[in-house]
Amino acid sequence: MVIPGSGELSPADRGVLYGEGVFETLHLRPDGPWLLNAHLDRLARSAALLELPLPPRAELTALAARAAQARTGGEGALRLIVTPATFYATVGAVPATARRQRREGIKLITADLGLTARPPWSLATAKTISYAENLAATRWAKDQGADDVLWLRADGHALEAPTASLIWLTGDTLCTVPPQQTGILPGTTAAHLLSRAPELGLRPEERMITAADLPATDAIWLASSLRGLAEARTLDGAARAASPWSPRLLALLGFDGS
């Protein structure tokens, strides 16, 4: 379902012609869009990187509220889209795949991005609608018999997944990759999870990890808005035991895991 904000899509919109638009995907809950402010903050950062004027924040908040009302029942998926000519929202069900991956975990493979460092004009820290290559990477992972792919830098350090952040547990330290230093998208779900980790006695930390060191960690997850957390139950084909932390962390994030 499409919830209009303002303006109209035009075939001459640079959002359509060049993918020059930004978006956010949010988890819709009975009490409203989850982590709305953090997502609106990131939308603003993405728009600034693209030199795209953003509607006033109050209008985006009002749009999200209207969209939330359009959803009845349990959880839902809210998407906010801003192009030069228009902004609007879409509301739908959380894809069955996302719910299954949250519940059962995923087969994760690693793959070299072939990248030593992002060039200075990179938009990788922005969530733009020039998103085709991200989705192509996920399709490629499925072609390999996996559910998702973890991107590695040319030196073997883990970066992010096409639509999710990497989280791992080492002892009592819950880790994610530092976005500033690596030029990856700052994960909204990941940042929130780490900020709340101390409530479960875990120490949050941003650090780097190589693919070679990942197998020895206590647990590996991908974090994203709709999946919440999806635990890697295989990594490059090697099975991993289910972590007792998965249900605890999902509960901390307010996902029922069902």
Added chain:
Amino acid sequence: MVIPGSGELSPADRGVLYGEGVFETLHLRPDGPWLLNAHLDRLARSAALLELPLPPRAELTALAARAAQARTGGEGALRLIVTPATFYATVGAVPATARRQRREGIKLITADLGLTARPPWSLATAKTISYAENLAATRWAKDQGADDVLWLRADGHALEAPTASLIWLTGDTLCTVPPQQTGILPGTTAAHLLSRAPELGLRPEERMITAADLPATDAIWLASSLRGLAEARTLDGAARAASPWSPRLLALLGFDGS
């Protein structure tokens, strides 16, 4: 001006939401769209990489013909766009910048893409509407006081520009970068130019060149549909004499250079 093909843009179109669409830009001439068949061939290859169904070729040809009729006067710019929900064309004037760069040449800088090799899911060989990063690279070049940027692989080999192919002359050999081997977009203008080079006594060749070897070449151009050829009159700040081949090659391509 927008020339409808079939279907309509929808806010839920994956072309809008994810940049999952393809496009081609063509030079409109009094006798019609230049190199139409080559551009339609590439559009088909781009769509296949994106797993995007394409309208029948006859419909695209008819659309291009209608668009060409909509243009009166001299040269024009034709764009063909295909998304999952619609296909259409836009027609407009050739940007003044393109005409100036064709006439006067460009200030070209080189920049490291930070890339060792493209990953297997890369869409870099497709011309998709997920184009924001290409345009961000051009904006970055302008911020550096240049007109355009030549992307280098991490090992220093030249690849392509964000919206153009690299051409250079060494003795009587007219060269471009091999697209298959490097995973760059196969240039339509570049391929046509090389196919016709023997008419001027030049030998066409696909080969690799490093940034270190570029200054010693006899001439450097960027080739693209609307600019035709834009000669690098400075390379990373170093001035280069105008090549006598620029007007000859532009004339060979049917550009009047005015």
